[in-house]
Amino acid sequence: MAVLFLGPALLFVGALVIYPTLDTVGQSFRSEAGAFVGVDNYKAVAETERIKTAIKNNFIWVATAPAIITALGLMFAILTERVRYSTAIKIIVFMPMAISFLATGVIWRVMYEPSPELGFINAATGLVYNTFNGPGAYPDAKVLPDVPLEQAKPGAPIVTTEEFTAGESALIGLTAVAEDDVPADSVQAAAPQAPADGLGVVVWRDFKPGGGVPGELEQGEIGLPGADVEVLSATGEVVASGTTGSDGSVTFSGLGEGPFKAQVAESTFAQGFAGVDWLGPNLVTPAIIGAFSWMWAGFAVVVIGAGLAALPRDVLEAARVDGANEWQTFRHVTLPLLAPVLGVVFVTMVINVLKIFDIVLVTAPGASQDEANVIALEMFKTTFSSRQYGVGSAVAVLLFILVIPVMFINIRRFRREN
Amino acid sequence: MAAAAERLPGEGSRSRLGRVGRALGRGPLHLFLLLMALFWLTPTFGLLITSFRSSAASAESGWWTVFTEPRQLTLEPYKEVLANESLVQALFNTLYITVPASLLVVLIAALAAYAFAWIDFKGREPLFLLIVALLIVPLQMALLPVSRLFGNLGIFGTIPAAVFFHIAFGLPFAIFLLRNFFIGIPTELLEAARIDGASELGIFTRIVLPLGMPAIASLLIFQFLWTWNDLLVALTFTASDAIPITVAIQQELRTFGANLDIIAPAAFLSMIVPLIVFFAFQRYFVQGLLAGSVK
Structure with a gap:
């Protein structure tokens, strides 16, 4: 009788799970042609750079993703317990669970676009970055050759090579100023009337239609307002600073005799936020872990939330009656009681992360696929792209060995519960 | 007042x-x-x-x-995707793979789970422990041998190939979940039916299946979403006009930026069904998750 009920299941599991698993173990000790090669395939696994990267990355995944996701789940479960709209929040966080790794990958490739113009993450990062470290007024400006100015490297301050004494004016002519960067209120540049005990500085665009003479302030050349100007003492210390007006001039008084040098400060030439290449070779694994955590946090929220709801209320009440504050109750009562649930979430995520495949294949662009490599992906590529059946099978067995401890945990838990 | x-x-x-x-x-x-x-x-x-x-x-x-x-x-972009025959075909292929795979897993697993829960036979305990052990076998362990097997059977690259593989790897979890639920059905109900002379099949269809509906619904939804969203199995076992939408989209990814007007709407179309299923049957989905978060 039992055979009738079990037959179909045993047929499928036997033919498509158990037999192939044993066959793969056998294949891992054989060559493509079928000859026995001992542990050669495993040696190849241990020595191939790409596979080593895959193992290292899987290690990073296991070390970070389960902890991040369990922590996110605990945080959301605890915080939403205190508000009336907790269901809405849980649904929003849980929703990505319903969609495929492929869709998640596509979604996050759009989010991670390297240009701040196109990628939301970079646009948001840039917004914060530029608030503290905004682009300068003239990020592209340079000096002309053969004028008494010097700049150590692009983006460095532009300093006068000559020294000035009180009552004189320094001329700092810039070139390569983008038309878009010139404010509408800028007017004909003019050397300022320098105070007797100070210095005048003019920063202007040393160019006019037809060219003009480099280093000479001419009619038709406009001032560059908004440049940050600093006056340097003979020892190179900054003794005064100011910002140019609409004719490009600024004056400093009360400086003493001099000699001085003047410079347009670095901040004027600062480049704005250029965007982080999240999916480039260096950051690709953390970036994909981020996308994965976005997807699976909801799982943790739901499982931990259910665990939280099942906690004995009277124990929590007793702790509060005894005068424990919220943090103490959480730390010494809630957390220990929740530990088994947190363990289940953590272990589930470890298995998931060990088998991680689709999201890496989809999210990592071609150029950083090798840097993002993981064991399951390597197994697929070695077996089906390079057709190295022996090595591919050895990689699969490696993956299997990594999940075997969890298999024993499952069996032990099942035996205990029955 | x-x-x-x-x-x-x-x-x-x-x-x-x-x-x-x-x-x-x-x-x-x-x-x-x-x-x-x-x-x-x-x-x-x-x-x-x-x-x-x-x-x-x-x-x-x-x-x-x-x-x-x-x-x-x-x-x-949507007009373009819907006018693209191979993408529309791929969307239907997803359906053709998912529906039979989900229904058959549930049916075959329910039969087996009934035997594990309510029929006494020799070796029941070790056999069920084997199922528990199989819960987490990475499907990477089976890809190559099953590819060869399907090649020999002449079904490699077809929709049935993907369906069969999904059934096989869905079964351990499905049997585990349903057996744990079935075992909670009151013994008296089954004993009474047996005394009344009902056959095992009769007990299965008239008592266990109706009472097991909540678990069966959870499992069905779980399996449906799992299969619908799969990329790896389809990438391995389906080819040309049998590929589902996930594989079709994956093939466009090489030129991500230039194809974004196909990739984005196609990805969204592939998400609509799982999202509807998710919102409509959320309760069952969550129950399935809580019943056995081990896969």
């Missing part, structure tokens, strides 16, 4: 003040949760907007610029 009337003057306003104070104290919590919810919604919303823009627009500016220039939005 009486209690309200008896309240001392001033007490009402004091508790109202208390409420306002509490709400203000909670302000950071509300703000934080709101920001997190927004953060969780933004990526999906971004893809939705992107799917209504041309690739030229997507190459020039971020999707959020539609808030200032809504005229960028166009139905053209």
Whole structure:
């Protein structure tokens, strides 16, 4: 009788799970042609750079993703317990669970676009970055050759090579100023009337239609307002600073005799936020872990939330009656009681992360696929792209060995519960 | 009413003040949760907007610029995807793989789970432990041998190949989940039926299946989403006109930017069914998750 009920299941599991698993173990000790090669395939696994990267990355995944996701789940479960709209929040966080790794990958490739113009993450990062470290007024400006100015490297301050004494004016002519960067209120540049005990500085665009003479302030050349100007003492210390007006001039008084040098400060030439290449070779694994955590946090929220709801209320009440504050109750009562649930979430995520495949294949662009490599992906590529059946099978067995401890945990838990 | 009337003057306003104070104290919590919810919604919303823009627009500016220039939005990408025969075929293939795979897993697993729960036979315990052990076997262990097997059977690259593989690897979890549920059905019900002379099949169809419906529904939804969203199995076992939408989209990824006006709407179309299933049957989905988060 039992055979009738079990037959179909045993047929499928036997033919498509158990037999192939044993066959793969056998294949891992054989060559493509079928000859026995001992542990050669495993040696190849241990020595191939790409596979080593895959193992290292899987290690990073296991070390970070389960902890991040369990922590996110605990945080959301605890915080939403205190508000009336907790269901809405849980649904929003849980929703990505319903969609495929492929869709998640596509979604996050759009989010991670390297240009701040196109990628939301970079646009948001840039917004914060530029608030503290905004682009300068003239990020592209340079000096002309053969004028008494010097700049150590692009983006460095532009300093006068000559020294000035009180009552004189320094001329700092810039070139390569983008038309878009010139404010509408800028007017004909003019050397300022320098105070007797100070210095005048003019920063202007040393160019006019037809060219003009480099280093000479001419009619038709406009001032560059908004440049940050600093006056340097003979020892190179900054003794005064100011910002140019609409004719490009600024004056400093009360400086003493001099000699001085003047410079347009670095901040004027600062480049704005250029965007982080999240999916480039260096950051690709953390970036994909981020996308994965976005997807699976909801799982943790739901499982931990259910665990939280099942906690004995009277124990929590007793702790509060005894005068424990919220943090103490959480730390010494809630957390220990929740530990088994947190363990289940953590272990589930470890298995998931060990088998991680689709999201890496989809999210990592071609150029950083090798840097993002993981064991399951390597197994697929070695077996089906390079057709190295022996090595591919050895990689699969490696993956299997990594999940075997969890298999024993499952069996032990099942035996205990029955 | 009486209690309200008896309240001392001033007490009402004091508790109202208390409420306002509490709400203000909670302000950071509300703000934080709101920001997190927004953060969780933004990526999906971004893809939705992107799917209504041309690739030229997507190459020039971020999707959020539609808030200032809504005229960028166009139905053209969706029209293009729906006019693309191979993509439409791929969407149907997803359905053709998912529906039989989900139904058959549930049916075959229910039969086996019934035997494990209610039929005494030799070796029941070790056999079930084997099923528990198989729960986490990585499907990578089977890809190559099963490819060869399907090749010999002449079904490699077809829809049945993907269906069979999904059934096999869905079964351990399905049997585990259903057996644990079936075992909770009161013994008296089954004993009474047996005394009345009902056959095992009769007991299975008339008592166990109806009573097991909540677990069966959870499992069905779980399996449906799992199979619908699969990429690896389909990538291995299906080819040419049998590929599902996940594989079809994956093939467009090599030129991500240029094909974004196909990738984004196609990805969104592939998400619609799982999202509907998710929102309609959320309760069962969550129950399935809680019943056995081991896969």
